[in-house]
Amino acid sequence: MPLSPSATRDLLAQISHHPKRALGQNFLVDGNIVHKSLALAEIKPGDAVVEVGPGLGTLTTALLEAGAEVWAIERDHGLFNHLAATLGPRFPDRLHLLEGDAVEFPLAGLPADRAADFKIVANLPYAISSVWMDGILGGPLPARMVLMLQLESAQRFTAPNGGSFGAITIFLQSAFQVAPGHKVAAACFFPRPEVESYLLNLVRRTEPYRFPDATKSVIRGIFQQRRKQIAHLLRDRLPDGGAAWLQELAAGGLSGQARPEAIPLELWRRFPANALPAKT
Numbered sequence: 001m002p003l004s005p006s007a008t009r010d011l012l013a014q015i016s017h018h019p020k021r022a023l024g025q026n027f028l029v030d031g032n033i034v035h036k037s038l039a040l041a042e043i044k045p046g047d048a049v050v051e052v053g054p055g056l057g058t059l060t061t062a063l064l065e066a067g068a069e070v071w072a073i074e075r076d077h078g079l080f081n082h083l084a085a086t087l088g089p090r091f092p093d094r095l096h097l098l099e100g101d102a103v104e105f106p107l108a109g110l111p112a113d114r115a116a117d118f119k120i121v122a123n124l125p126y127a128i129s130s131v132w133m134d135g136i137l138g139g140p141l142p143a144r145m146v147l148m149l150q151l152e153s154a155q156r157f158t159a160p161n162g163g164s165f166g167a168i169t170i171f172l173q174s175a176f177q178v179a180p181g182h183k184v185a186a187a188c189f190f191p192r193p194e195v196e197s198y199l200l201n202l203v204r205r206t207e208p209y210r211f212p213d214a215t216k217s218v219i220r221g222i223f224q225q226r227r228k229q230i231a232h233l234l235r236d237r238l239p240d241g242g243a244a245w246l247q248e249l250a251a252g253g254l255s256g257q258a259r260p261e262a263i264p265l266e267l268w269r270r271f272p273a274n275a276l277p278a279k280t
Contacts, residue, residue: 052120072108183199
């Protein structure tokens, strides 16, 4: 079970650790949310699970006690040492700790022979959520991801076209379906964050679609100028100025004056693969 806020405060004092806001260190103190995370991820004995930012080991312990084998990456040196000293001896064969940056090692050192069928359960810092997700989408895809995110990030990842819909939304939803998740109140953490959080529940599609790297780069560039009309944005990015794709948009009821976020996911998945390299 997670520690209470007071017990968490005492443990942090005992190991001389002050939560680092820059690393998004808000420690979970609600057992119901831990159980909910495992339930959404459908954790069972023998599962290979990647965890990012295990912190004090609350979620890590629950995963291990449920019989999972865990690959966890922790950037904070002090917390890494705490986990190695406390959980390492308890689960010497099923806990694999890596000290490092999750952006550089998004799968926490998961070996190739376990990458065919694995899950990710993680409490993601806001600052790295998009770039970490981009790394995940470029490698072996997990069967399932249950991610604790700031509510704003979860809304961006799952947005329909319009509003906060963007490049990362397109890439993510082309590979994963969004399953029911769970809103998490600020009171479930210590220190208490200033925003609400959300358990995002993602299931890999039966036939996940991956965009070529060159196409991803072009789509990112388009959304960096999202206030401009799509016909203007395509002129220097596609050999024909996007004429063929614009015809597809027209068939879907959209004109060349549409903004990028107005274009639905299924049309982005038909974006031409012959995009031109960005000018330097």
